[in-house]
Amino acid sequence: MEYLVTSAEMKRCDGNTIEHFGMPSMVLMERAALACAEELIARDKKLKEAMRPFGPVPPANRTLVAAGTGNNGGDGLAIGRLLSQAGFPVDFVLLGKEEKCSAETAAQLKILENYGYRVMRKLPEREYDIIIDSIFGIGLTRPVEGSFAEAVEYINAQDAYVLSVDIPSGIHGDTGEVMGCAVQADVTVTFGFRKLGLVLYPGARYAGKVLCADIGITQEGFLGEYPRIFTWNKEDRGFLPVRLQEGNKGTFGKVLLIAGSRGMAGACELSAAAVLKSGAGMVRAVTPESNRVIMQTALPEAMLTTYEKWTPQAEEKLREACAWANVIAVGPGFGKSPEALRILEAVLKQTMQPLIIDADALNLLSEHRELLDELIQRQQEPETRRELILTPHPGEFGRLAGKKTDEIQKEAAALTLEWAARLQAAFICKGARTLVGSPEGRLYMNLTGNSGMATAGSGDVLTGILAGLSAQGMHAFDAACAGVYLHGMAGDRAAHKKSEYGVTAGDLTLELEALFPELLKKLQ
Numbered sequence: 247m248e249y250l251v252t253s254a255e256m257k258r259c260d261g262n263t264i265e266h267f268g269m270p271s272m273v274l275m276e277r278a279a280l281a282c283a284e285e286l287i288a289r290d291k292k293l294k295e296a297m298r299p300f301g302p303v304p305p306a307n308r309t310l311v312a313a314g315t316g317n318n319g320g321d322g323l324a325i326g327r328l329l330s331q332a333g334f335p336v337d338f339v340l341l342g343k344e345e346k347c348s349a350e351t352a353a354q355l356k357i358l359e360n361y362g363y364r365v366m367r368k369l370p371e372r373e374y375d376i377i378i379d380s381i382f383g384i385g386l387t388r389p390v391e392g393s394f395a396e397a398v399e400y401i402n403a404q405d406a407y408v409l410s411v412d413i414p415s416g417i418h419g420d421t422g423e424v425m426g427c428a429v430q431a432d433v434t435v436t437f438g439f440r441k442l443g444l445v446l447y448p449g450a451r452y453a454g455k456v457l458c459a460d461i462g463i464t465q466e467g468f469l470g471e472y473p474r475i476f477t478w479n480k481e482d483r484g485f486l487p488v489r490l491q492e493g494n495k496g497t498f499g500k501v502l503l504i505a506g507s508r509g510m511a512g513a514c515e516l517s518a519a520a521v522l523k524s525g526a527g528m529v530r531a532v533t534p535e536s537n538r539v540i541m542q543t544a545l546p547e548a549m550l551t552t553y554e555k556w557t558p559q560a561e562e563k564l565r566e567a568c569a570w571a572n573v574i575a576v577g578p579g580f581g582k583s584p585e586a587l588r589i590l591e592a593v594l595k596q597t598m599q600p601l602i603i604d605a606d607a608l609n610l611l612s613e614h615r616e617l618l619d620e621l622i623q624r625q626q627e628p629e630t631r632r633e634l635i636l637t638p639h640p641g642e643f644g645r646l647a648g649k650k651t652d653e654i655q656k657e658a659a660a661l662t663l664e665w666a667a668r669l670q671a672a673f674i675c676k677g678a679r680t681l682v683g684s685p686e687g688r689l690y691m692n693l694t695g696n697s698g699m700a701t702a703g704s705g706d707v708l709t710g711i712l713a714g715l716s717a718q719g720m721h722a723f724d725a726a727c728a729g730v731y732l733h734g735m736a737g738d739r740a741a742h743k744k745s746e747y748g749v750t751a752g753d754l755t756l757e758l759e760a761l762f763p764e765l766l767k768k769l770q
């Protein structure tokens with residue numbers, strides 16, 4: 247588990263490390279500078295070794311430090327000093343008025359002066375091999391303009407390798423927004439914790455490769471008041487549902503998947519395949535009779551309950567199917583027919599098993615507010631509350647919340663938590679950075695996945711995974727976080743093979759089965 251922090255959360259942690267624990271600010275700055283310098287020295291060594299067979303080794307990289315007056319600038323000045331002492335030819339330029347320098351940056355200027363370095367006040371007219379971007383860090387508060395904007399353009403116009411210190415100058419630390427203009431980095435070395443602006447788009451694109459350096463700012467610095475958002479990374483493997491060796495197909499759970507409509511058999515098939523490939527014991531699909539042949543051909547492992555018109559017999563068959571299941575998922579390719587509405591109504595009112603609501607089932611809830619209100623009411627009462635996962639993309643979320651899609655995107659974190667609490671559910675807001683909110687206010691941000699997954703049927707696969715994990719006994723929030731994480735990993739494997747252009751939803755289910763052996767190997 248890794249925290250993703252806002253600028254304010256990071257500053258609080260920095261401040262506590264200095265004031266509460268007594269770590270001198272200049273020690274943190276020196277460690278930050280060392281981490282950046284070591285990255286560049288290691289790169290230089292690698293480049294030289296690669297070039298050695300081709301003749302004399304070229305001279306060291308000419309480097310420019312572009313420093314602002316805040317502590318980000320202080321980091322940059324210290325990096326330049328360390329690089330110069332390691333043999334790099336380094337030029338320094340200070341942007342902004344010297345009298346505005348923070349105490350630490352003023353101290354760094356003094357150290358440079360003591361060593362006899364000259365710090366320019368204007369951008370030099372020459373080309374550099376490496377540029378250290380330390381104009382603004384997490385202290386950026388307003389759009390970048392005037393001479394600072396010129397400096398950003400100057401850096402972006404050079405054919406240099408750019409290292410951004412902490413965050414590319416011009417990127418908002420909390421939102422990843424470009425504040426007027428921003429430096430395009432090759433690598434960003436950030437300190438302590440990854441800032442949200444480095445993982446959210448477009449910031450993530452500007453940051454290039456992101457390295458998170460340990461400079462002695464640790465979780466203790468939060469003094470028990472932890473950041474709101476967390477993610478999982480490659481070290482997190484322990485979330486898979488435990489598999490009993492002596493288990494049978496009942497042990498691993500029975501999923502009732504209500505999916506597909508006339509002409510939409512694919513959604514049902516993709517979702518059902520994902521249920522089985524996530525480790526569930528059995529899946530029964532409830533789908534129109536016209537999908538029978540396709541389903542039985544494409545996925546003979548799935549059982550079927552079919553319907554045509556909504557009759558008392560159909561209702562009875564649905565009731566029996568519901569009684570059989572441990573988990574119910576409703577929505578992929580479901581359509582909004584009168585039959586679909588009756589089925590959703592029956593599921594909401596007559597069952598208590600863990601439920602996953604996706605796609606058209608969400609749209610039906612938006613269009614029939616009485617159903618939504620009743621669900622909210624049931625979830626607010628402990629006796630009628632069930633394990634619940636909702637999986638809207640911002641469009642579906644907007645319809646549910648009565649807001650425009652861009653309003654949802656702007657306030658995604660707050661709205662996700664609001665709706666998770668309202669529905670006492672694991673609430674998934676899908677996107678390039680999918681969020682999962684818990685009713686208690688935990689917020690997971692998913693960092694796996696890629697643009698190739700923005701393809702028809704991808705959401706159906708996610709619903710199948712969520713149902714499969716829930717059927718194996720995972721609670722809603724754990725299943726939701728694990729589900730989006732695995733879904734993204736499957737997408738990353740698929741994109742690795744086919745590029746982001748070529749990924750289809752079918753590839754996601756294929757990659758899912760290849761993913762588990764890899765995860766299990768790393769667990770041993």
Ligand SMILES: NC(=O)C1=CN([C@@H]2O[C@H](COP(=O)(O)OP(=O)(O)OC[C@H]3O[C@@H](n4cnc5c(N)ncnc54)[C@H](O)[C@@H]3O)[C@@H](O)[C@H]2O)[C@@H](O)CC1
Nearest residue numbers: 260271274275316317318382383384385386387388389412
């Ligand atoms: N001791 C610490 O607190 C540590 C801080 N570190 C560095 O310090 C950085 C944060 O330092 P600061 O809080 O001093 O902030 P910054 O160095 O990001 O700069 C903020 C300064 O720029 C000004 N400013 C903000 N937006 C502007 C704009 N658009 N145009 C012109 N001026 C603008 C502010 O008024 C302030 O003077 C981190 O990103 C990190 O690089 C590291 O050295 C690690 C330790």
Ligand SMILES: [K+]
Nearest residue numbers: 382411413415
């Ligand atoms: K920077």
